[in-house]
Amino acid sequence: MRLDKYLKVSRLIKRRTVANEACDNARVTVNGRPAKASYEVKIGDVLEIRFGQRALRVEVTAVSEYAQKADAGAMYREIAQG
Numbered sequence: 001m002r003l004d005k006y007l008k009v010s011r012l013i014k015r016r017t018v019a020n021e022a023c024d025n026a027r028v029t030v031n032g033r034p035a036k037a038s039y040e041v042k043i044g045d046v047l048e049i050r051f052g053q054r055a056l057r058v059e060v061t062a063v064s065e066y067a068q069k070a071d072a073g074a075m076y077r078e079i080a081q082g
Contacts, residue, residue, distance in 0.1 A: 001063050003028065003047075004037035009067050010075040012049060012058065022049065046079065057081060 001009075007019035007028070022028050023037040029048045030039055041047075045060045058076040067075060 001041050001065065002037060003030065003035055003039040003041055006041040006060070006063065006075075007047075007049070009064065009072070011067075011069070011072040012047075012056070012076070027051075047076075055081065 004016050004019040004023060007013040007022075008016040013019040013022060019028075020037045023035060023039075026034040027050045028035055030041075030045050032046075032048075041060055041063055043060050043063060046057060047060065048055055048057045050056075057079040059079055060075070061077050062075045064071075064075060
């Protein structure tokens with residue numbers, strides 16, 4: 001699944017266009033490297049998303065084309081900053 005779509009389906013970012021812009025502006029890294037929106041997300045990838053001063057690190061635990069709002073949180077696991 002494309003990175004921009006994964007960010008939207010997992011509800012890490014609300015809209016796919018916003019996810020696309022975040023990737024274009026190098027605010028999203030995958031396994032420590034800036035990633036394009038077309039990157040194919042795999043289970044085990046570590047994503048870091050920067051929102052202004054805040055950063056969120058998550059590990060991909062599931063990849064699914066669709067997810068209910070209640071199930072979206074099960075697609076990733078937060079990693080403590082440090």
